[in-house]
Amino acid sequence: MLAYYFRLALRSLRRNPALTVLMVVAIGIGIGASVTTMTVMHVLSGDPMPEKSDRLFYPRVDPEDAMFYEPGAEPPHQLTYVDAMNLLRDGRGRHQAVMSGGGSVVVPEAPDQEPVLIETRYTTADFFALFDVPFLHGAGWTAEQDEARDQVVVLSRSLNERVFGGANSVGESIRLGDHRFRVIGVIDQWRPNPHFYDLTTGPYADSEDAFLPLETSIDLQMARSGDMSCFGDERQSPEQQQRSGVCMWLQYWVELDAPEDRVAYRQYLERYSQAQREAGRFERPDNVRLHSLTEWLEVREVVPDDVRLQFWVALGFLVVCIVNTIGLMLAKFLRRSGEIGVRRALGATRRSVFLQYLMEAAMIGLVGAVLGVLLALAGLAAVRLQPVDYAAFARLDLNMLALAVGLSVLASLLAGLLPAWQACRIAPALQLKSE
Numbered sequence: 001m002l003a004y005y006f007r008l009a010l011r012s013l014r015r016n017p018a019l020t021v022l023m024v025v026a027i028g029i030g031i032g033a034s035v036t037t038m039t040v041m042h043v044l045s046g047d048p049m050p051e052k053s054d055r056l057f058y059p060r061v062d063p064e065d066a067m068f069y070e071p072g073a074e075p076p077h078q079l080t081y082v083d084a085m086n087l088l089r090d091g092r093g094r095h096q097a098v099m100s101g102g103g104s105v106v107v108p109e110a111p112d113q114e115p116v117l118i119e120t121r122y123t124t125a126d127f128f129a130l131f132d133v134p135f136l137h138g139a140g141w142t143a144e145q146d147e148a149r150d151q152v153v154v155l156s157r158s159l160n161e162r163v164f165g166g167a168n169s170v171g172e173s174i175r176l177g178d179h180r181f182r183v184i185g186v187i188d189q190w191r192p193n194p195h196f197y198d199l200t201t202g203p204y205a206d207s208e209d210a211f212l213p214l215e216t217s218i219d220l221q222m223a224r225s226g227d228m229s230c231f232g233d234e235r236q237s238p239e240q241q242q243r244s245g246v247c248m249w250l251q252y253w254v255e256l257d258a259p260e261d262r263v264a265y266r267q268y269l270e271r272y273s274q275a276q277r278e279a280g281r282f283e284r285p286d287n288v289r290l291h292s293l294t295e296w297l298e299v300r301e302v303v304p305d306d307v308r309l310q311f312w313v314a315l316g317f318l319v320v321c322i323v324n325t326i327g328l329m330l331a332k333f334l335r336r337s338g339e340i341g342v343r344r345a346l347g348a349t350r351r352s353v354f355l356q357y358l359m360e361a362a363m364i365g366l367v368g369a370v371l372g373v374l375l376a377l378a379g380l381a382a383v384r385l386q387p388v389d390y391a392a393f394a395r396l397d398l399n400m401l402a403l404a405v406g407l408s409v410l411a412s413l414l415a416g417l418l419p420a421w422q423a424c425r426i427a428p429a430l431q432l433k434s435e
Helices: 002-015 017-044 081-090 143-147 157-164 214-219 238-242 259-278 293-299 305-335 337-345 350-384 398-424 428-434
Strands: 056-060 095-106 116-123 135-138 152-155 173-176 179-187 210-213 247-255 289-292
Touching (some): 002 350, 017 305, 056 259, 081 095, 081 247, 081 259, 116 157, 143 214, 152 157, 289 293, 305 350, 337 350, 350 398
Parallel strands (some): 116 210
Antiparallel strands (some): 056 289, 095 247, 135 179, 173 179
């Protein structure tokens, strides 16, 4: 029976090509616009570590003095060196790491080569295990090398290819600025999206080219990037600020064994905050937060407001397209009232007429999906040309492709419900008499 309905629908679509094209274009434009913005929303709001995001947490405490205190205010987004090292030393999680962003210059050995400006990450030994960073060669450094301030470095795959031609560079040395480092590892392709572990350098920034021990970078006074906020009026040198308890510039992540351990870790943060206040460091009441990875992305609102606005505007546009399609289908279906009356007089049931016209609506949706996907690909290509840091992620994957087809068929079926219902209610006797 469905094959019969399919042949009838195909014949009907061919009979009125102008109306058919108008309906396909209406559905296709609505799908193209909505799928373009949905894809951007999808890639920007994705989970960068779905396999363990429920066990990764971002702790915060409030070390600021009582000046400008407002009850209920959020604690700072970053930690001071003192607090970060205290939490790291306590080691209450399976893995934990302190980190900050930076920048450096790769000085080539050959005099005819140009220096390369790179992004760096200063962190502690557990960073690579904490975030399951894949290695192409070698491995990360150890906690003992952290304490010894070893001048070791882990390179990204792209920097290793640029400097060492892609060969295994473990054991080689590389000069960053005025200092020479020994290569101990090369990371394979790794670019979390969003750049969740340090949102101060941009939520969709590239992953870094080189990873160095945090203490070594402080000792060598290497250039850092990202936010730093201080409180109090004590004047300090840049090095003193970095190791002080009054300047917040470090990110801290911890992996717990299970999501259920979150309550215990928050209690630990509250006890830590209380102990610091009793010691005279903290002046404010306990004000701690412990966000999971996905919660932290929501708190920091990593999806730009203009992308959210475009998403809702596109959905509204799709609704307008569906309404227009309803009008076109009503005009087309009711124009065939005489044919429907004859079919009903020959024994066709209301159900069969209703299903036949829904089949026709579904076919319009399928053809509209093809046009919509083409428009979405063009729209995403236009997004990639924009000077925004998330442009490279705007690509249609299989999930969004399936969504485009499903949404197109659903939209056309919704548009066809009222016209099909009106068509199946035509009284055959009255229609034949009028004919």
